[in-house]
Amino acid sequence: MSPVAVYVHVPFCPSKCGYCDFNSYALSGEIVPQTVEAMLTQIETSPFVGVPAKTIFFGGGTPTFLDEASLMSILEAVMRVHPPIENCEITSEANPGTVDASKFRAMRAGGFNRISLGAQSFLDSDLIALERVHKGGDIERAFFAAREAGFDNVNLDLMFALPNQTRRGWTTNLERALAMEPDHLSLYCLTIEPNTAFYRRHLRGELHLPDDDAQVAMYDECVSRTAEKGYEAYEISNFAKPGRACQHNLEYWHAAPYLAYGPGAVGCLNDDLAQMAGRGGSIRYTNHKQPRLYVEKMALGSTTWLEEEALTPETHEVERLMLGLRLAEGVELAERDEKVLRKLIDRQWIDLTGQRVTLTAEGRHFCSEVALELAMTG
Numbered sequence: 001m002s003p004v005a006v007y008v009h010v011p012f013c014p015s016k017c018g019y020c021d022f023n024s025y026a027l028s029g030e031i032v033p034q035t036v037e038a039m040l041t042q043i044e045t046s047p048f049v050g051v052p053a054k055t056i057f058f059g060g061g062t063p064t065f066l067d068e069a070s071l072m073s074i075l076e077a078v079m080r081v082h083p084p085i086e087n088c089e090i091t092s093e094a095n096p097g098t099v100d101a102s103k104f105r106a107m108r109a110g111g112f113n114r115i116s117l118g119a120q121s122f123l124d125s126d127l128i129a130l131e132r133v134h135k136g137g138d139i140e141r142a143f144f145a146a147r148e149a150g151f152d153n154v155n156l157d158l159m160f161a162l163p164n165q166t167r168r169g170w171t172t173n174l175e176r177a178l179a180m181e182p183d184h185l186s187l188y189c190l191t192i193e194p195n196t197a198f199y200r201r202h203l204r205g206e207l208h209l210p211d212d213d214a215q216v217a218m219y220d221e222c223v224s225r226t227a228e229k230g231y232e233a234y235e236i237s238n239f240a241k242p243g244r245a246c247q248h249n250l251e252y253w254h255a256a257p258y259l260a261y262g263p264g265a266v267g268c269l270n271d272d273l274a275q276m277a278g279r280g281g282s283i284r285y286t287n288h289k290q291p292r293l294y295v296e297k298m299a300l301g302s303t304t305w306l307e308e309e310a311l312t313p314e315t316h317e318v319e320r321l322m323l324g325l326r327l328a329e330g331v332e333l334a335e336r337d338e339k340v341l342r343k344l345i346d347r348q349w350i351d352l353t354g355q356r357v358t359l360t361a362e363g364r365h366f367c368s369e370v371a372l373e374l375a376m377t378g
């Protein structure tokens with residue numbers, strides 16, 4: 001069986017940030033160890049036992065909200081069930097307010113070899129606006145604690161186009177991040193998602209967000225400043241030192257299959273994996289989202305899947321285009337529609353080499369539009 005990416009979702013956070021639409025809960029008490037137990041059961045009774053892990057990624061939520069023993073027990077279970085391939089990238093997301101040197105040392109000793117720090121901003125005013133629990137100064141402390149614990153592969157997540165953010169404020173953030181010389185930077189534009197506190201505030205006109213031109217200028221600054229410092233813009237929002245692209249996320253962008261454990265985690269199975277789970281063909285599945293329900297389902301010995309959807313070859317092709325276009329390497333076309341390609345080339349949104357399409361610098365601002373145009377030709 002080919003190795004596969006494994007995602008583990010830890011659904012807890014110290015508090016809920018106003019912009020967050022992830023499956024995360026500000027819960028504490030007995031539900032936390034109960035959820036960890038249920039996650040261990042889901043992993044240990046997995047129908048995919050023995051499938052090697054190509055990459056392992058702990059996301060959330062905040063994985064480092066868990067104590068060291070719980071976090072390590074989950075990783076140990078994953079590695080027992082999915083023996084990691086040589087040089088397997090094993091990442092944990094971490095919130096700068098929930099880590100210290102001792103936790104990082106335990107994580108490094110236990111097998112994690114990559115940390116992704118949710119920094120978001122170095123400015124306390126931004127962090128307060130985002131309702132994050134950490135302060136700007138926590139980021140440097142956490143980053144260097146990770147380095148000292150032996151992590152030579154550390155990502156920083158930052159967001160731009162924040163409420164009241166100025167160009168100068170964003171430049172300061174980028175400069176402070178680059179000065180720390182992380183191996184990887186994920187730089188995302190804040191999006192206002194439905195069902196969040198920010199969405200309701202936005203509807204009431206209470207959020208003062210940078211306009212479209214300012215957002216474009218902030219993004220262009222990401223590209224130019226990271227390039228000056230030797231980072232490769234290997235994906236629209238992701239920048240890596242040579243050899244430090246995120247292997248786990250590359251699996252997603254390559255539309256490869258992945259397994260998912262934990263409340264609300266989403267997995268994607270190709271035909272071979274689906275067969276192991278007793279299904280007839282390629283599917284996407286979502287685990288029960290609410291920790292209490294997830295725990296109850298596991299205790300009853302029933303499936304932890306809340307829903308599943310069949311993935312037809314057509315759906316898969318649209319997703320392959322959507323995801324692959326985000327990469328600097330672009331995507332290989334299965335079908336060609338010369339009229340559509342000519343239109344996109346004339347707009348200077350794409351370059352075409354044989355069957356391979358890549359986005360131009362201008363085209364990166366129109367990735368979804370390009371993907372949809374190409375998908376409709378298939």
Ligand code: SF4
Pocket residue numbers: 012013015016017019020021022024060061062095118
């Ligand atoms: S720390 Fe991340 S996952 Fe948790 S509430 Fe904030 S944005 Fe959501």
